[in-house]
Amino acid sequence: MDTCLATRTYAPxxxxxxxxxxxxxxxxxxxxxxxxxxxxxxGAGSLTAFESVMLLKLVRAINPDFVFEFGTFDGxxxxxxxxxxxxxxxxxxxxxxxxxxxxxxxVFQGDDKLLAEKAxxxxxxxxxxxxxxMVKQILQDSMTFDPSPYAGKFDxxxxxxxxxxxxxxxxxENSLKMLGGDSSCIVWHDYxxxxxxxxxxxxxxxxxxxxxYHIEGTMLVFHMRGAKIGDERTAx
Ligand SMILES: C[S@@+](CC[C@H](N)C(=O)[O-])C[C@H]1O[C@@H](n2cnc3c(N)ncnc32)[C@H](O)[C@@H]1O
Numbered sequence: 001m002d003t004c005l006a007t008r009t010y011a012p013x014x015x016x017x018x019x020x021x022x023x024x025x026x027x028x029x030x031x032x033x034x035x036x037x038x039x040x041x042x043g044a045g046s047l048t049a050f051e052s053v054m055l056l057k058l059v060r061a062i063n064p065d066f067v068f069e070f071g072t073f074d075g076x077x078x079x080x081x082x083x084x085x086x087x088x089x090x091x092x093x094x095x096x097x098x099x100x101x102x103x104x105x106x107v108f109q110g111d112d113k114l115l116a117e118k119a120x121x122x123x124x125x126x127x128x129x130x131x132x133x134m135v136k137q138i139l140q141d142s143m144t145f146d147p148s149p150y151a152g153k154f155d156x157x158x159x160x161x162x163x164x165x166x167x168x169x170x171x172x173e174n175s176l177k178m179l180g181g182d183s184s185c186i187v188w189h190d191y192x193x194x195x196x197x198x199x200x201x202x203x204x205x206x207x208x209x210x211x212x213y214h215i216e217g218t219m220l221v222f223h224m225r226g227a228k229i230g231d232e233r234t235a236x
Contacts, residue, residue: 015207015221017214018229020054025230028060035083037076037125045073045115047189051218052080055158055187059084061227062185064156065094068178070142070171071161072099073115075124082126082135093136095126096154098161101139109164110195116162142171152180160189165198172206183226191221 034056039046047055059067059081065088072078078097085094100106103116126135138145142161157175161167168188175186190196191203191214203212203221213229214221 013204013207015204015212015214017216018232020050020215020217022230022232023054023057023061023215026057026061026227028057028063030060030086035080037080039076044111045118046076048218051189051220052077054215054218054220056080056084058185058187058222058224059156061224062156062181062183064154064184065090065181066154067095067156067158068150068154068175069095069097069158069160070175071159072097072122072124072137073119073160074122075126077158077160078124078135079126079129082129082131085131085134093134095135096138096150097126097135098138098140098142098145100141106141106162107164107166108162109198110193112163142167142174145174147174147177150178152178154178155181155184157184157186158189159186163190163193163196163199165202168199168202172202179225181226183224185222185224185227187220187222190219192219 036052039049039052055077063086067081069078075097078095082095099119100116102120103113106116108116124137126132143166157179159168159171159175161171179186188203191200193199206212210223212221212223
């Protein structure tokens with residue numbers, strides 16, 4: 001059976017498909033006002049507006065000290081998270097975001113090469129923020145990235161770089177090494193994207209050993225520790 005977002009048929013897997021309200025109903029103690037950035041009209045390479053809201057809600061649920069993003073692209077999601085991160089009095093960089101310095105020797109699938117070529121030339125949107133000093137840009141192929149200096153450092157990690165199987169696997173393994181804190185979360189993008197069937201299968205397999213939730217109506221999958229998603233509503 002194929003995975004299909006539109007018809008809600010999924011491959012048999014331990015991965016759990018949840019309605020968005022179960023994320024939105026997590027109590028985070030934050031004010032309702034948000035500085036939001038609309039996705040580009042062509043949508044290329046970016047989260048949808050709804051995915052951005054869901055991602056931000058997960059960030060709020062964790063209230064992370066340190067965030068890591070695999071795949072900066074034009075820095076739109078980096079900026080969204082940056083603007084919403086409450087000041088914790090810490091002056092060091094709190095958002096680390098990794099992208100390629102160039103595209104030489106990289107294996108790509110789907111539209112990824114096109115996006116990477118754009119990304120290399122991008123001036124990154126988070127640079128427009130007065131809080132930009134909180135962002136540390138790492139320019140490196142994620143396949144050669146060494147997570148050991150960052151073991152247990154990040155309490156929120158977003159995996160959205162190269163969507164080819166070996167890269168997603170490596171980025172995921174590195175994320176698990178870098179994940180730490182009392183409450184923490186890893187989010188993956190592009191689950192169910194027809195361009196990247198191996199990524200979808202990888203997450204469905206991973207769900208056999210790691211608790212994973214897919215938020216219906218999005219291509220987001222997440223793993224959360226130390227925080228609880230909202231209960232399922234039962235019929236009255
Ligand atoms: C879909 S975009 C990221 C979108 C971004 N997370 C956002 O929400 O706006 C994927 C990015 O991954 C980068 N990328 C592709 N292969 C990579 C690799 N091997 N190492 C690091 N970054 C890579 C591309 O250059 C591109 O900017």
